[in-house]
Amino acid sequence: MMFRSFFFPLTSLLLFSGFAHGQNGSMQKQGLIDVQTVDPSMLVELKYSTTDNFVKQDVYGDLTRAYLQPMVAQKLRRASQWLQVRRPDLRLLIYDAARPQSAQWKLWNALPQYSEKQRRTYVADPREGSIHSYGCAVDLTLATADGRALDMGTPYDFFGPKAYPRQEAQMLKSGTLTKLQVANRRLLRQAMQAGGFMPIAYEWWHFNALSRKQARQQFKRVE
Numbered sequence: 001m002m003f004r005s006f007f008f009p010l011t012s013l014l015l016f017s018g019f020a021h022g023q024n025g026s027m028q029k030q031g032l033i034d035v036q037t038v039d040p041s042m043l044v045e046l047k048y049s050t051t052d053n054f055v056k057q058d059v060y061g062d063l064t065r066a067y068l069q070p071m072v073a074q075k076l077r078r079a080s081q082w083l084q085v086r087r088p089d090l091r092l093l094i095y096d097a098a099r100p101q102s103a104q105w106k107l108w109n110a111l112p113q114y115s116e117k118q119r120r121t122y123v124a125d126p127r128e129g130s131i132h133s134y135g136c137a138v139d140l141t142l143a144t145a146d147g148r149a150l151d152m153g154t155p156y157d158f159f160g161p162k163a164y165p166r167q168e169a170q171m172l173k174s175g176t177l178t179k180l181q182v183a184n185r186r187l188l189r190q191a192m193q194a195g196g197f198m199p200i201a202y203e204w205w206h207f208n209a210l211s212r213k214q215a216r217q218q219f220k221r222v223e
Contacts, residue, residue: 023063023100030222032067032098032135039077041084042066043093043147047139047156048103054122054157055110059103066097069135069219072209076138079195083142087187093143095156095205099132101221121202122159131208133222134215138197139205142188152188153181156205165189166201 028034035042044066048059068076080092104126111119124130131137142150153171154163161167162176168185171177185204192199197207210218 023061024065024067026100027063027065027067027098027222030220031069032222033070033073035066035068035073035076035094035097038073039080041091042076042080043091043143045093045095045147046097047095048099048107052156054159055107057110059106060100063100066094066138067135068097068138069209072136072138075196075209077195079191079197082194083187083191089145090142090150090187091145091147092140092191093147093149094138094140096132096139097137098135098222099130101126101129101133101223104130104133129212129216129221131210131212131215134210134219135222136210136215136219137206137208139203140188140192140207141205142184142191150184151178151181152184152204153177154204163204164202165199165204 036044044064046060046064046066047053049061049064051058053059076092083090083092104124107123108119108126111123116125119125124132126133132139139156141152141156144150153176154160162171165185168177168182172179172182188204189199192207197209198211200206200208
């Protein structure tokens with residue numbers, strides 16, 4: 001099992017310095033919209049604008065708002081509405097949304113200790129394009145109205161089978177995950193699928209609004 005702690009040489013850490021300023025304005029110029037203008041009840045804590053992520057570095061600089069393609073933001077609004085009808089005490093807490101292509105390269109290059117095949121399990125190859133980089137994917141969890149994230153069994157960006165939705169039944173049977181943790185994940189998936197999103201096999205927090213092929217056909221990469 002791979003874990004979230006990594007050793008980074010100085011040269012890798014320098015990759016994260018000097019990230020371009022004005023990213024919020026750049027997102028707007030590219031036609032993306034701030035999700036909280038669509039639904040102010042949604043909470044945002046961009047993990048790559050903090051050091052609380054697998055690279056332990058602030059990758060996004062001044063990008064602190066969550067942006068998505070307009071049609072994707074509307075899907076997220078529907079997911080939020082579905083959740084609030086059934087659990088008015090809970091909110092969607094967004095950890096990542098549209099991701100500049102330059103940031104995708106930084107995440108990819110931060111894992112030199114893994115083969116490219118291994119890296120693709122956890123980080124999309126920027127040459128192929130992350131769905132995040134088209135503004136069509138979102139990472140998120142469930143939280144209380146005051147922003148306390150529910151227990152999902154692993155932190156965000158955990159690398160290993162414990163984060164895999166497809167292994168939840170096995171993990172529950174073995175006692176690796178609790179009934180509450182699995183129930184929380186299932187509620188998140190139900191809300192997101194009600195909004196029109198698709199879960200993936202390796203990360204309980206990641207959802208796609210479109211396939212990579214569809215995203216490429218409809219949108220340009222976010223710069």
